[in-house]
Amino acid sequence: MSTEIKKSSKSASNYSLKPFFELSSDLLCIAGFDGYFKKVNPALCKLFGYSEKKLLSEPINSFIHPEDIALTSKWRDKIRAGDPLLNFENRYITKEGKTVWLSWTSIPVDDKELVYAIAKNITHRKKHEEERNQLLSELTQTNQRLKQLSYATSHDLRSPVANLISLFNLIDLSTIEDEETLNFLELLKTVSENLKETLDIYLDDLNHQETLEIKTSNLNIQDILNSVIQSIQTYINDSKTTVEVHLDDFKTVLFNEAYLKSIFLNLITNSIRYAHPDRNPLISIATRINGGNKQLIFTDNGRGFDMEKLQGQIFGLHEKFHNHADSKGIGLYLVYNHITNLGGTISVESKVDEGTTFTLTFKE
Secondary structure, eight states: OHHHHHHHHHHHHTOOSHHHHHHOSSEEEEEETTSBEEEEOHHHHHHHTOOHHHHHHSBGGGTBOGGGHHHHHHHHHHHHTTOOEEEEEEEEEOTTSOEEEEEEEEEEEGGGTEEEEEEEEOHHHHHHHHHHHHHHHHHHHHHHHHHHHHHHHHHHHHHHHHHHHHHHHHSOGGGOOOHHHHHHHHHHHHHHHHHHHHHHHHHHHHHHHHHHHSOOEEEEHHHHHHHHHHHTHHHHHHTTOEEEEEOOSOSEEEEOHHHHHHHHHHHHHHHHHTOOTTSOOEEEEEEEEETTEEEEEEEEOSOOOOTTTTTTTTTSTTOOSSOOTTOOSOHHHHHHHHHHHTTOEEEEEEETTTEEEEEEEOOO
């Protein structure tokens, strides 16, 4: 039996990893702690359009998209400290000047000061995300313009119609002898009154349609949160994020299920995306009763931002507070609209390098 083991071991030693490295369609490389590639496979050379000699002779930063260099450098420092880097996304510029998105998994070997890394080309997925976000933005803006037009039309027409009815009321119909003229005036008055009634109903519908048409139910917050966390569990694990939940004051809320899931999803992923580079993300989700109102308190220990500089801009569409390549300025806009569309409010407190706290107040 020992002889068989020796033969098997000897046979295994005859296998070379060189064909695996050179024939793989994935992008493989070995980089040094000094910021240079030490070895790259043909797939990486082909994607970038450069020879192996070119890629090995210049700093890796010279191939990275200028907007991603600072962020990449921060995470590279963490690798040098011995932390693996999982699912890190950044952009590179090819020889032809094209931008490609790569998702990296990198493992450091401290004693050799080397990083073994594998990447996947996710440019196609990022392009679809960009197109989706652009479409969402255009649809949102179009919907907002149509909504404002409806408000303006309904509101502005009510005044002249009301004025027209007032003029009819000033007419003394008893002084009009011509029956045809009398019938005509009465018809115009009736039509005007019907038009005013229709405009009043339409304007009331516009004022209430969002809360009336959105289905709400008594939701278990922990169940909703568990569902969201499960959907992004890998993202949470890879980023070494800790989520602490304290539902002490209340455990359920009357809200729309899809909206609550979207709120949790956007707040959690934002906290991870804008995590402080010197510490692992820590998220706290708690409930409290304040003045008889149910409030959800969402706190993270991320980068934070300057409240004074961003006053009035925080929940705007396409408003971004950090130069993160994947930031689209849509998440907080959606969170704001979800809570306010159902009559609630949201406030925020943040300090640079300390973190951010969102307070959502529900209307029940």
